[in-house]
Structures are given as C-alpha cells and as structure tokens.
Amino acid sequence: MSTPSSTPxxxxxxxxxxxxxxxxxxxxxxxxxxxxxxxxxxxxxxxxVRWKMFVLLLGVVALNYIDRGSVSVALPLITEDLGLSKETTGFVLSAFFWTYA
Structure with missing residues (x-):
C-alpha cells in the first residue's frame, strides 16, 4: 500500500x-x-556594432590625449610669440578645455 504524498x-x-x-x-x-x-x-x-563603437571611442580618446599633450608643449611658444599675459593665456586655455566638458 502506498502512502499519499503531500506534494502534487x-x-x-x-x-x-x-x-x-x-x-x-x-x-x-x-x-x-x-x-x-x-x-x-x-x-x-x-x-x-559594438566593436565599431569601441574603435570610434578609442580614436576619440586617443585624439583627446594627443591634443592635450601638444597644447601643453606648444603653449609657452604661443604665449611668447603672441605676447600674451598670464591672464589671457588662462582664458585661452579655459576656452580650449571647456570644449571637452
């Protein structure tokens, strides 16, 4: 005789x-x-599509990195050549770097 189970x-x-x-x-x-x-x-x-987006973003980041490095190297020469004061140089850098925000 089997016993009834409580689970269906x-x-x-x-x-x-x-x-x-x-x-x-x-x-x-x-x-x-x-x-x-x-x-x-x-x-x-x-x-x-995900790899195309990755390559596109990688290129943008690399361009940003190179651009920032080249500005820091070229800024003393630009300041001297154009005769800019430190205040004007600060405004130029601010205008340049605000485009990255």
Missing amino acids: PVDKTPREATTTPTPGTPALTNTTSGTASPAETTDGRPSR
Missing part, C-alpha cells in the same frame, strides 16, 4: 511560454519568435 505530481510535459499568469506574477512571453533583436545577427550572434 510533477508534470514533465513542456508548456507554452504564453500561459495565463497567476495573480501577482508577470506574464511570460515567447522569446523564440524567430526574429533577431537589433543587437544580434540572424543566427543569434552579437552584431559588430
């Missing part, structure tokens, strides 16, 4: 992803619709 039997059959939710739980959606998201290719791999 487990259903091993797969269920549809679009079942009616019980109150208080979010609805499940079918994620295997066959359409790829914009960030994925049709075979499910991530697209190459």
Whole structure:
C-alpha cells in the first residue's frame, strides 16, 4: 500500500511560454519568435556594432590625449610669440578645455 504524498505530481510535459499568469506574477512571453533583436545577427550572434563603437571611442580618446599633450608643449611658444599675459593665456586655455566638458 502506498502512502499519499503531500506534494502534487510533477508534470514533465513542456508548456507554452504564453500561459495565463497567476495573480501577482508577470506574464511570460515567447522569446523564440524567430526574429533577431537589433543587437544580434540572424543566427543569434552579437552584431559588430559594438566593436565599431569601441574603435570610434578609442580614436576619440586617443585624439583627446594627443591634443592635450601638444597644447601643453606648444603653449609657452604661443604665449611668447603672441605676447600674451598670464591672464589671457588662462582664458585661452579655459576656452580650449571647456570644449571637452
């Protein structure tokens, strides 16, 4: 004679992803619709857009780094050549570096 179990039997059959939710739980959606998201290719791999953005941002950062270094080297020569005071040089640098903010 078997003893009754307190847990209900487990259903091993797969269920549809679009079942009616019980109150208080979010609805499940079918994620295997066959359409790829914009960030994925049709075979499910991530697209190459992220690498293009990475290379673009890397180039901008490298240009910014080189530009700041060249200004710091050239500033004494520019100040001497144009006869700028320290105050005017400060304004020129402020105007230049505010474009990075």
